[in-house]
Amino acid sequence: MRKYTPKDNVQAKAYYTDRFWVSPRVPQSPVEEGTHFAKVVETLGAQCKEAYIVDGQLVVHIDATENFNVMKTLKEQCGYTQCSEQSAVDYLAQDGEFELFWQLLNIDEAKRIRVTTRIKQGEAIESIEKLYKSANFAERELFDMFGIKVNNHPFLKRILMPDDWEGHPLLKTYPLHGDEFASWYEVDKIFGKEYRDIIGPENRDPAMIDRYDTKRFSRIGYEVPFAADYTDEEQQPVEYSDTFLVDYNKPSKTLDERK
Amino acid sequence: MAQVKNKLTPFFENLNFERDDNTMVINFGPQHPSAHGQLRLVLELDGEQVVKAYPDIGYLHRGIEKMAENMTYNEFLPTTDRLDYIASTSNNYAYALAVEKLLGIDKDIPRRAQVIRTMLLEVNRIISHLFFIATHALDVGAMSVFLYAFREREFGMDLMEDYCGARLTHSAVRIGGVPLDLPEGWLENLAAWCDKVDHETKHTYEALLTENRIWRMRLEDVGVISKEDALSWGCTGIMLRGSGVEYDIRKEEPYELYDELDFDIPVSDRCDSYGRYRLYMEEIYQSTKILRQLITMYKETGPELMAHAPKYISASKEQIMTENYALMQHFVLVTQGMRPPKGEVYVPTESPKGELGFYIKSEAEPYAYRLKCRAPSFFHTGLLQEILVGTYIADVVTIIGSTNIVFGEVDR
Numbered sequence: 001m002r003k004y005t006p007k008d009n010v011q012a013k014a015y016y017t018d019r020f021w022v023s024p025r026v027p028q029s030p031v032e033e034g035t036h037f038a039k040v041v042e043t044l045g046a047q048c049k050e051a052y053i054v055d056g057q058l059v060v061h062i063d064a065t066e067n068f069n070v071m072k073t074l075k076e077q078c079g080y081t082q083c084s085e086q087s088a089v090d091y092l093a094q095d096g097e098f099e100l101f102w103q104l105l106n107i108d109e110a111k112r113i114r115v116t117t118r119i120k121q122g123e124a125i126e127s128i129e130k131l132y133k134s135a136n137f138a139e140r141e142l143f144d145m146f147g148i149k150v151n152n153h154p155f156l157k158r159i160l161m162p163d164d165w166e167g168h169p170l171l172k173t174y175p176l177h178g179d180e181f182a183s184w185y186e187v188d189k190i191f192g193k194e195y196r197d198i199i200g201p202e203n204r205d206p207a208m209i210d211r212y213d214t215k216r217f218s219r220i221g222y223e224v225p226f227a228a229d230y231t232d233e234e235q236q237p238v239e240y241s242d243t244f245l246v247d248y249n250k251p252s253k254t255l256d257e258r259k
Numbered sequence: 260m261a262q263v264k265n266k267l268t269p270f271f272e273n274l275n276f277e278r279d280d281n282t283m284v285i286n287f288g289p290q291h292p293s294a295h296g297q298l299r300l301v302l303e304l305d306g307e308q309v310v311k312a313y314p315d316i317g318y319l320h321r322g323i324e325k326m327a328e329n330m331t332y333n334e335f336l337p338t339t340d341r342l343d344y345i346a347s348t349s350n351n352y353a354y355a356l357a358v359e360k361l362l363g364i365d366k367d368i369p370r371r372a373q374v375i376r377t378m379l380l381e382v383n384r385i386i387s388h389l390f391f392i393a394t395h396a397l398d399v400g401a402m403s404v405f406l407y408a409f410r411e412r413e414f415g416m417d418l419m420e421d422y423c424g425a426r427l428t429h430s431a432v433r434i435g436g437v438p439l440d441l442p443e444g445w446l447e448n449l450a451a452w453c454d455k456v457d458h459e460t461k462h463t464y465e466a467l468l469t470e471n472r473i474w475r476m477r478l479e480d481v482g483v484i485s486k487e488d489a490l491s492w493g494c495t496g497i498m499l500r501g502s503g504v505e506y507d508i509r510k511e512e513p514y515e516l517y518d519e520l521d522f523d524i525p526v527s528d529r530c531d532s533y534g535r536y537r538l539y540m541e542e543i544y545q546s547t548k549i550l551r552q553l554i555t556m557y558k559e560t561g562p563e564l565m566a567h568a569p570k571y572i573s574a575s576k577e578q579i580m581t582e583n584y585a586l587m588q589h590f591v592l593v594t595q596g597m598r599p600p601k602g603e604v605y606v607p608t609e610s611p612k613g614e615l616g617f618y619i620k621s622e623a624e625p626y627a628y629r630l631k632c633r634a635p636s637f638f639h640t641g642l643l644q645e646i647l648v649g650t651y652i653a654d655v656v657t658i659i660g661s662t663n664i665v666f667g668e669v670d671r
Binding site: 011012013014015016023024025026027028054055057081082083084085087089090101103107110112114132133134136137138141145158159160161162169170174176 | 511
């Protein structure tokens, strides 16, 4: 039986985890009375579902539909004039949701807030480009990398990947070396679909070793001319090599004689 | 009107003449020498004036954030070299600091490692600023500054090479400290280099440029960014301080030894390229000032270089070779990778280009669940679509040079 590999998360995983190992957590502290952050939480009122402090930064959980209003309050009433960063985390495999975060900066107080929320797959969020113009590029990247639609963005278009790309690279379902589409993209684009048979799919794994590729690899114990095709031939190894080299091209064991 | 490709009419792949409203669309880059890498800028021109600018990025996209999800924390560190490859130690450091905050060991870094790290950061800042002044002057047309500035930058890279063996992709910082102590004679070389940089900045670059009539004509009132725009577009670093906002993460949210060091944050309210140029020059003086203080601080430190956190960081080579338990832990850390606590951090640092931050979401696995690199140049590129409008094509090059974007970190 083939080994089962989950399709909803194809990223690298730990090959061994102790059964009884309990992971520690990054410490979270409550918001103390009388601080700057306490005032922020008070100003947000009911919009703030949960608030705590991690590493000196306030983390605020909000409703996804409220994001524009929350940012507006934070910008206009709390002095958070800069949106440093925004992006998403893919939790589709676990919860069917994306976690979104916005990282805001208050220049005068030197305080940072992280606003986080969760949306279901296929849901869109409201653009905050009207408040922070830095969201223009950041939201395009969000759309490009995760496929999350942003409403009322002035120019929502792929930014890092080509316009005619399929798939969103930072999803957990997207393999590191690209999918089927990625391996044919440049062949189709440069030569045309009719050359697929001649050229073959692009090798997007730079560590891959093809033992029949005589342009880039040599064979231990054999002298193979550059670009020679030896897929069918049974080559004679260089004589002296037989004594101490293992022939990796020969199958070590024949399981069934009839085949 | 669309162009027809045939033998009689020449086909200019970079020019597109729109006859209807008399504007011309040109492609600036992605291979333009002054596009600072792989920037493709689509400009709509009315005569020589830019009507619309559209920065098209992604030509250097290598998926570094994706790679971070598939590499253990220590494996990923050399990859951060490839973000801002002009000053790679600042990326290494920003990443290492983010992981240390995640692990909760950022307070346990030995004093000597802190001094060395801060030194390397400032050396990298000077290298990056020298690179800026060289290429910016070259873009604007001052060829000789490029040659002089690269000479001093070369000496700075020699210093980096003496320390870590690499000139461009340093990986000179480790999670938890630094791998090596300073080699013999390094501090003397550093002190000599500081004097040289100070001297050359004052008597060569500034003497050549600051009062130069052509330089001032090309830079003054070019690329004006108002304070509101700078904040709204997410400008950081000198782009922000050049617009009159006094904010430097080294001062406001100090990390490493910056709270013990005596240095000033130069601010300009000119809001133009000339003001930013002056800030770069001033920051070089401030960095050498910091380096001189660090040289004296180094002499009062103990020999430890890596933090003691056996759960996350391998013991010293000597311990691994002599103690069984240290060897076992080293084996586990190398084969499986460290497992940081569950949670998330966002750690900003002041890189030479601006705010370089790493957001790391950990699910207590050896691989980061999500790593977001907040690159300053990415947001400065976004700003181009607004500030280029209304300028003349000759100033476009000045403005791109003045934003000091590096495409390794724009595209990531």
